[in-house]
Amino acid sequence: MTSSSLPTSAAADPWDWTPPVLSRWSQPVGLLRLDGPDTLRVLHGQTSQALEAARPGQWLGTCCIGPTARLGAVAEVLVDADGAWLVIVDGDPEAVRLALDRVLFPADKVRLGPVTAATLHQPLGSAGPDATPTGTWAPLAGSSGWQLGDALLLPADAPLPAWLAERSPLEPQEAERWRLQQGLPAAPGEINGDTNPFELGLAARVSLTKGCYVGQETLAKLATYDGVKQQLRRWQATAFPAEAVAVGTPLRDETGGRAGVITSSLKFPADQGWIGLALVRRAWLQEPALLAGDAANARLRLSLPAAFQSPPVGAGGGGGGGKAS
Template structure:
């Protein structure tokens, strides 16, 4: 059987100008200072209070930077950037343009950007694009990228295990103060977890542990007669391997393959 890969048609946001690196440094959560030209880096776009708005992947070059959105809305990212660009930033936004992104279905696998009309290079040409169902199953097992239920305007990246996309050492950026608090003494109130159950359950279903509130389902999928998905589980319930659904359903709880704790 051919190896499966994630084959995504995405919108590329181009930033032209000598100030592209510094502008993105102040608007996103990862540290771009040491990023080499041509390398890909994932980062988060946050609100001022640290809520996750989008997961981005970007690439710098001598003339500026390219940005794609792995989770979230590309048009919203472009509009948000446009609102805060000033002449002193030395950045010009270009219209969104199509791009093809390839990644093997493995946590933290390297990605390849290519022209949408170009022939696939090896070894991708010998692989097989994952179907929508196969990709969703992998996403739920991996916990990445966040779907609409996880990227709901209320979650922060540390709750979703996106530690690798957050810098705790670089200077000020949008949402930095909240990230510093959460990686310090405060910690997060909930974390993303995988669940499976023989009974059907839907997003927004409440979970309990010993009759007490334990979390909420964010994504669900029927896979060969077994239901699986993602849930946000309260911190005090994370040690439990089972939780109950709203009608007493027994859910097995596990850690997503791509999830990283702040301590990591």
């Protein structure tokens, strides 16, 4: 991590950090091609987004979920005239392909290609040239790859355009810091088969009006009956032993009540503190701080991640009520 990435002291607010000027966040992703006239119908029924009426050139975010709405992967869908590209942003691409292959019938007019490696490049600080309008994509002129808003999706072996190559990639610690600051869920801490999209701040990737699809009944119940029991939050802390804020460490309040669990953890160099993500139970969402594990002095300050999208009204968005939730 570069010196510009570090807090100036243990008391500094780490969420005030901005990435270095003219940098990029480059994330490996899985790329899955679906061809055929039934492509959107299949994806509509097997993921959380309304896709059946999507038009060529549209780019939509979705979630790959199971029958009980447990999140398997976060994905982007790039629709074209012959089918769609499914971009597995986080999660297991091969598991997503296997799940789709299992539900395809011989009568379905869909050809499922292999998973290939690609990289999603997000320019930071300022957008690059030729950005597409929000929610649209376009093929790159003169080279393989796709423009998604101001981001670029390139096959793993494709050369970078000159303007992107001039931007420095974030170092691994910087890249993780940027992810935590935004609150982007990742496997295995947040995406592990035990969480649903509403808990992880992915409400915009879920349609509650598109009709029947895998996991729809569970998501509808969560929205209707105030059923989201926990939400993702950022946390920050001063210098503690690693075991005090390790992934899986339970969170509690001053009375010992079980309030959540740490899902991601990142240590700054030179004992300058920690940041991370945690799933916080609904009754404690309004608490400014919680304790980690059994360490009386391991106090974590909580905040809402920058990219978190609240659950639908009635789906557990509040923080009131008794501590029994």
